[in-house]
Amino acid sequence: MNTLTQENNREVTEKVAEKGEKTPAKVYSPNVDVLETEEAILFRVEMPGVDQSSVEISIEKDQLILEGKFVPPTESRGQVRLAEYREGNYFRKFTIGKAIHSDKAVAKMKNGILELTLPKMEPKKTKIEIQK
Amino acid sequence: MLFRILDPQTKANQFWRDFDRLNDELTRSILDSQFGSSSNFPPVNVYTKEDEALVTCLLPGMEADAIDINVKDNLLSIHGKKKAEELAEGTEVHRREIFNGEFHRTLELPFRVDQEHVLAKFTNGVLNIHLPRREEDKPKKVSIIAG
Numbered sequence: 001m002n003t004l005t006q007e008n009n010r011e012v013t014e015k016v017a018e019k020g021e022k023t024p025a026k027v028y029s030p031n032v033d034v035l036e037t038e039e040a041i042l043f044r045v046e047m048p049g050v051d052q053s054s055v056e057i058s059i060e061k062d063q064l065i066l067e068g069k070f071v072p073p074t075e076s077r078g079q080v081r082l083a084e085y086r087e088g089n090y091f092r093k094f095t096i097g098k099a100i101h102s103d104k105a106v107a108k109m110k111n112g113i114l115e116l117t118l119p120k121m122e123p124k125k126t127k128i129e130i131q132k
Numbered sequence: 133m134l135f136r137i138l139d140p141q142t143k144a145n146q147f148w149r150d151f152d153r154l155n156d157e158l159t160r161s162i163l164d165s166q167f168g169s170s171s172n173f174p175p176v177n178v179y180t181k182e183d184e185a186l187v188t189c190l191l192p193g194m195e196a197d198a199i200d201i202n203v204k205d206n207l208l209s210i211h212g213k214k215k216a217e218e219l220a221e222g223t224e225v226h227r228r229e230i231f232n233g234e235f236h237r238t239l240e241l242p243f244r245v246d247q248e249h250v251l252a253k254f255t256n257g258v259l260n261i262h263l264p265r266r267e268e269d270k271p272k273k274v275s276i277i278a279g
Contacts, residue, residue, distance in 0.1 A: 031231075032230070033217075033228050033229060034227040035223050035226065036223065044193075046192040046229075048257035049256055078181035078185070079179060080178075080179055081178040082177060082178040082239075083177050113193040113230075113257065
């Protein structure tokens, strides 16, 4: 079994509905690399077109939520001739199966890629004495 | 997708999600082996106006100086190489979905381009190329003399 299990983003539509938006923006699942070293778990997430200020990362217990808000351009771009990709928000959710220091997480945004480093927690050993 | 069993909305449980993913990946690998990996990287959008075309292209993780853009007449080619991140020893890979490698795309535009005035901008992993139409090719309005 994978230590890091991904949850599908089936919840996305519900989430948009919750916020009560009239025309829910399209939500896409971004490509992700997940790597694990001895010290940390590293996420690299493709979020082209998303500014650093519109990325939201939240960790709650073992749930990691990555969100990117896309801001559509204001000026008209003309007639669409070819559309191989569509623009919208990004959303992806992961369940992290390892203990991590969520308060020591470091995130960086560079050229449309979000890099998130989650330092792993040393497994603590507690010895329990048996009372006589 | 080779086949669909149920409507996606009804697939709330984990099994169908996993099944969907497997189905997707199988389909993709079968298609790739049959027709060769389609060079659809990077994805582009093309917009045109009467006197200008705009090509937008998703290239997250690229450096601007590693992208090569060439324009000739009505052809635009985008070329580059995306290096794979070097992995430290002992790194365990859980997921690898981000594209690495060389890419080359040539696009045909509906008109010839004024090569001198092409403007390319790269922000947040999106490449925007503004391609103005050649002055001599622009449509000219002909006025009709009433007589």
